[in-house]
Structure formats: C-alpha cells, structure tokens
Amino acid sequence: MPENPGAAANCVCLSGEAYADCCGRFHSGGADAATAEQLMRSRYSAFVLLNAEYLRKTWHPDTVPADLELDPAMEWRRLDILSTNRGGPLDTEGTVEFKAHYRHDGERGVHHETSRFVREHRRWYYVDAVRLA
Structure with missing residues (x-):
C-alpha cells in the first residue's frame, strides 16, 4: 500500500499544494471538502493511496458498493480536471469531468x-459517474 505523502510533499492530486494543506486534511478527517472538485481531487488521491475507508466515507449511502477492493497494481499517474458544473460551497449538486491517467501491468x-x-447536511458525497470514451 502506498504511504501517505509527508505533510510538506506535493499533493498527489497535482493541485500544486502541499498534501497536508490539500487532500491530507480531508483524508485525516480534519476538514470536509467545500466543493465537488475538492472532493473529486481527494477521492482521486485516495485511489492513489489505496485509502478505501475514505472512499467509502465520501460515497453517498444510496450508491456506495457493498465491497470495495482497490488494485495495488494500478498506478495512478496524473489527474486532469476538464470541467466543473456547479458544485460550489452553496450548491447542492455538481459534476466534475476529469481524466485520470494510469499505468497497469505495463500498459x-x-x-x-x-x-x-450531491451536498447534504453541509457535506459533499460522490453519487455516481458516466464513463466517457
């Protein structure tokens, strides 16, 4: 399992911020994501770090899978946020389009x-996704 980056290390979501000031504060429970994009970035980082507990915690209760197994052979390399629609601090729903680049078994x-x-009781949750070509 990959180790969490040090507090001063750059965040694996490639925001340019230190891990502790970016996704690390969400992973540790020190803060909740204020926007859908922040939650998207923190969930990507959780996939990189094989943090299934955080992924389940941020998945909407109506759609969270009964079982979640992360593949340690999957190497997430880069996250590109392409667009956001709504998902701000005062919104109740939003979408984030992204591309996550990876390497798996040499491919x-x-x-x-x-x-x-969706945002419920001041917390953002991942609901579902549409996979694009």
Missing part, C-alpha cells in the same frame, strides 16, 4: 468520466 491508459456529487 498506459486514461480513465475519463463525469462524476456526479
């Missing part, structure tokens, strides 16, 4: 999707 690929999020 390179891109996971492209639009994720849907």
